Structures are given as C-alpha cells and as structure tokens.
Amino acid sequence: MDDRVHPEVRRTATEIDTMEIRGAATIADAAARALRTQATESDAADAEAFRAELRTAARALYETRPTAVSLPNALRYVLRGMSSTTVEGLRQNVVESADEFRARLERAQADLGEVGANRLRDGDTIMTHCHSTDALACVEAAVEQGKHIEAVVKETRPRNQGHITAKRLDELGVPVTLIVDSAARRYLNDVDHVLVGADAVAADGSVVNKIGTSGLAVNARDRGTPIMVAAQTLKLHPGTMTGHTVDIEMRDTAEVVDDETLAELGNPTVKNPAFDVTPPRYVDAIVTERGQFPPESIVILMRELFGEGTSEPWAE
Ligand code: RUB
DSSP: OTTTTTTHHHHHHHHTTTTOHHHHHHHHHHHHHHHHHHHHHHHHHHHHHHHHHHHHHHHHHHTTTTOOOOHHHHHHHHHHTTTOOOHHOOOOOOOOHHHHHHHHHHHHHHHHHHHHHHHOOTOOEEEOSSOOHHHHHHHHHHHHTTTEEEEEEOOOTTTTHHHHHHHHHHTOOEEEEEEOOHHHHHHHHSSSEEEEOOOOOOOOOTEEEEEEEEEEEHHHHHHTTTEEEEGGGBBBBBGGGTTOOOOOOOOOGGGGGGGGHHHHHOOOOOOBEEEEEEGGOSEEEEEHHHEOOGGGGGHHHHHHTTTTTOOOOOGG
C-alpha cells in the first residue's frame, strides 16, 4: 500500500477486508471516519499533495470489498467536500464532510426505521437473513412504538451473521427462533414479513444482498409472504443508471470448508459468492429514509439524488 496512507486507514481497510467491520452502512461509516483521520493527520506540503493523498487513501478503502455501494458513495461524499485551495482549508473541508456524512447516515437509519416500523403490526413475526442495521432499525422503531414483534432468524452460512441478528433482537426484547438456512421455506408460513437489508439497489429495483436472499424471496413470494427491503438511499447504486452491473464478491473458500476436509473430499471446486441479486418482481417494498417505494420506481428517487450518474469517487 502507498506509504502516504495513514496506519489508521490501513487498519480500517484490513478490518473491512477481514469482515471485522462489515455490513454496508457500518463499512461506509468506518470509511468516512478513516478519511477524516487521514485528513487530520496529513502533513502534505500543499493543497495538491493533500488532495492526492486523500484520493490514495480513498482508493485503498475502495479496493477492500467490491459489492456494498455504500462504500464508494461514502468516499465520494467526503472527497466532494474538498473545495478549499489551502491545506488547512481542505483539512477542515474533509472533517466537516466526514462528520456530516456520518450524522446523516445515523439520521437516515433512524428515519428509515420509522417508515419500516409502520409496515409492521403488533403481533407480527418477521424472518431475517444476515445482519442488517437498516433492517434492525425498523424492528427497533416498531418495538419503541409498543408493538410485540417476534423473529425467525436464518443463521446465514457460511459466516453466521444471523447470530449477530439474534443477539441484537434479543437485546430489543424480541423473541427469536434461530433456524438453518435450508429450513426457511418450512417456516415462511409462520411469518408475516421477510425483512432484509441491501448492499446495493440497482436502477431497475434489483436488490443485491447476502447470498441466499434471492432464494428466500422466491420462496416467500410462492408462499405469499411480503418481502420488505430496508435500504437507506446510501445503498442506491448510481452506476446502474448508466448500465453498469454490480460486482458480486467471491470470498475465500476456507469460509466454506477447511483445507483438511477439502482434501478428504477429493479437493472439489468450492465457490463462495458473498451476495446475490433479487429481481424487483420478488420485492414488495424498498424502505428508505425518504419513504417506501415499489422497486420499479426507485429509479425516480435515484435520478433526483444523483442526476444521470457519477464517476469514480477520486476522479471528481
Ligand atoms: C452484510 C449484508 C447486509 C447488508 C445491509 O453482508 O448483506 O444485509 O450489508 O447491512 P456482509 P446494513 O456481512 O458480507 O458484510 O443494513 O447494516 O447496511
């Protein structure tokens, strides 16, 4: 890594890569915080060197994981704030835009939670997949409204993020039933909503989320269970408006099976995609801080937010 990249930024990049920092919103928040540190600690000699240093740090963060669009959206937001012509001015710009970004993220999640909570009735049971802070914000708001909510939580192999969800729901006082992923269809008759988050939402309303979401959505549609996606506008993917597709991360096969077992099995090929794409026809509502949208009309919100598209965060 370029030695202008501050150790704190390196550490954040490593933690995103190894998934100690994970989940689209949390990754975006950590990236904004890291750029802030890069700015406050920079000893760049002039404004041009400062800008170059920040762009280099942003690229190091960007190159960690490819799917969550909240990451480039965060980097773009912070870098766009750089308008001054002096180092001190630029430093101030980055600090302000990073702080503003992080505050907006927190507020958006709380606002989205209120919108999502309105879809949940007292006594409802939800089914979750993976761990999404946006999805949990909806449950938290519903609980705060005095509604009794229960949850069926899919463990979410191979990394079992469902365990984090189970713990958080327990902290909210929500009774949890934990199931293996392949038991989801059996329990779909017992639930009122499937509630998941998103790493990216494309212009056609497709939802990119943890692998297994699309199969869950197809099964839920078959059973007539509504599918609600909690995704603050930070998850909207501007590039998809101009035809770009979302890159699906392939992770280390050691997450699926260890080397010893693999050898015992005769070394089969192992694939470990981290995310999949749920077509819009399987999604009932995308819940954002700007209200809820049928997936097919999310592009209207995207045009309003991004115009007709954006370039790489460091190219502006
Ligand atoms: C996390 C995941 C989450 C989204 C949304 O995958 O798919 O559903 O990122 O999370 P991973 P949030 O564990 O591989 O990062 O709502 O917190 O942004």
